[in-house]
Amino acid sequence: xxxxxxxxxxxxxxxxxxILMALADEDRHGYGIIQEVSTRTSGEVRLSPGTLYRSxxxxxxxxxxxxxxxxxxxxxxxxxxRYYGITSFGKSVARAEASxxxxxxxxxxxxxxxxxxx
Numbered sequence: 783x784x785x786x787x788x789x790x791x792x793x794x795x796x797x798x799x800x801i802l803m804a805l806a807d808e809d810r811h812g813y814g815i816i817q818e819v820s821t822r823t824s825g826e827v828r829l830s831p832g833t834l835y836r837s838x839x840x841x842x843x844x845x846x847x848x849x850x851x852x853x854x855x856x857x858x859x860x861x862x863x864r865y866y867g868i869t870s871f872g873k874s875v876a877r878a879e880a881s882x883x884x885x886x887x888x889x890x891x892x893x894x895x896x897x898x899x900x
Contacts (some may be wrong), residue, residue: 788874791844792882797837800827801844802868802876809850811863814837838866846872 803816841847850865
């Protein structure tokens, strides 16, 4: 089977990139991902459950994330929750997307659409 290169999935849909960022530092369940994205974006991005779970299914299929079987202590958890974690391939794809976005910002700055840093 051919090896999938991170660049082949670029550009990422914004929801997918936000989900990867939310999983960068710890595993989370669906509602926890929604909350983390909202917190990281100061409420500017609000993922609907439909968008979240459609994205999660695609991300599982693309090996960007995995469903985790380790769970918090039962008194801190709801057994209906599913937890997700980012894979090493998911981290590579997120880095490639971040690099692409950085390059776009550089182009926008060079074109005068974003003020140059003082």
